[in-house]
Amino acid sequence: MVLFHEIKTRGYIPPKQIRRLLFFGSLALGRVFLTNMKDIKKLSKISNTQKKYHRPPKRFTLQAYDKNMKYCQSDEQYLRPTLYCNSHAPKVVALAHQLGAYKKSDREFAEAAFEFAKRKLTLEMLPLDGVEKTLQRGTGTCLHELSVFVALCRAAGIKARYKLYSMTMIDAWSDTVAADPMVKKWSDAMGYFMIHGEGEAFIDGEWMVGDVGPTPERQAASSIPITRFGEDSIGVWFSAVPGTITEVESIPYGLNLMMKLVYKVAPATVDNVNANVSAQIEKGAQILKEKGEDVYDAEIRKSFKPKFPEPVLKKRHEIIFKK
Numbered sequence: 001m002v003l004f005h006e007i008k009t010r011g012y013i014p015p016k017q018i019r020r021l022l023f024f025g026s027l028a029l030g031r032v033f034l035t036n037m038k039d040i041k042k043l044s045k046i047s048n049t050q051k052k053y054h055r056p057p058k059r060f061t062l063q064a065y066d067k068n069m070k071y072c073q074s075d076e077q078y079l080r081p082t083l084y085c086n087s088h089a090p091k092v093v094a095l096a097h098q099l100g101a102y103k104k105s106d107r108e109f110a111e112a113a114f115e116f117a118k119r120k121l122t123l124e125m126l127p128l129d130g131v132e133k134t135l136q137r138g139t140g141t142c143l144h145e146l147s148v149f150v151a152l153c154r155a156a157g158i159k160a161r162y163k164l165y166s167m168t169m170i171d172a173w174s175d176t177v178a179a180d181p182m183v184k185k186w187s188d189a190m191g192y193f194m195i196h197g198e199g200e201a202f203i204d205g206e207w208m209v210g211d212v213g214p215t216p217e218r219q220a221a222s223s224i225p226i227t228r229f230g231e232d233s234i235g236v237w238f239s240a241v242p243g244t245i246t247e248v249e250s251i252p253y254g255l256n257l258m259m260k261l262v263y264k265v266a267p268a269t270v271d272n273v274n275a276n277v278s279a280q281i282e283k284g285a286q287i288l289k290e291k292g293e294d295v296y297d298a299e300i301r302k303s304f305k306p307k308f309p310e311p312v313l314k315k316r317h318e319i320i321f322k323k
Helices: 004-009 016-035 037-043 090-098 106-120 131-137 142-155 171-177 181-190 216-221 255-265 267-291 293-303
Strands: 160-169 193-203 206-210 238-240 246-248
Touching (some): 016 160, 016 255, 090 131, 090 142, 106 142, 131 142, 142 160, 216 267, 267 293
Antiparallel strands (some): 160 193, 160 246
């Protein structure tokens, strides 16, 4: 049972920026549903035989958990378990040791945790759940993947937190995620995409960023650099909506509601997005196979210039955020 004190101190109550995003996101989603009822009814009738997406096999194997494995049991902020991010879970502790917890330096371990979450977890749109289930599936949204990174760092005694914001995407990713007509209508109604997250680990007295969401294959398919630990995704493939960036200890309540609603009411929309992501991964894998990851990355960094959609916030005064 979660106590009110824990809800308040661990950041489960959405901060002002997130509350505004959820409010306007809900309004936009409501408008899309109300004006597209016929299409929604069709999307709600998808059967298993109609599905385009099939979950890929896991890219990793976990070592067995041993009750004698060391893990951080501090109740200090950014070190303790939080919503969807149980850093004490056996699977998390076992994986942390598999990656070198308490043997590597903090920087080396954080990089190992980053590379695992980035390379071994596959993007799949589905409602939020705990890190244990993410590791069991091997898939999840950017927030699922981010929670694995944060949990691994905390298990190893490294402070870690979430950096959340709303964003617009480069065209290559918008064409993949928002290719489904219902998602595009929702995105167009809002003027931006919903919420993305990066992780931050406290290393040698400073917060170091790591965006674990995109695998190298997806970045190659989008003709963008293969980002490393310490490189911010803002300005590379995302553009943060002004005033929406917030650093929090935990994913707050509320972020899961809209995903659950879309997942239940329009499963074909979710299926389409996941199928598009899978196709993007296959395309990128072929690129990396032909060129080699190091060669591809070196070449793209010389010529890469991000191209973002024109912002529409100026015409949408109701969703401009003020500090």
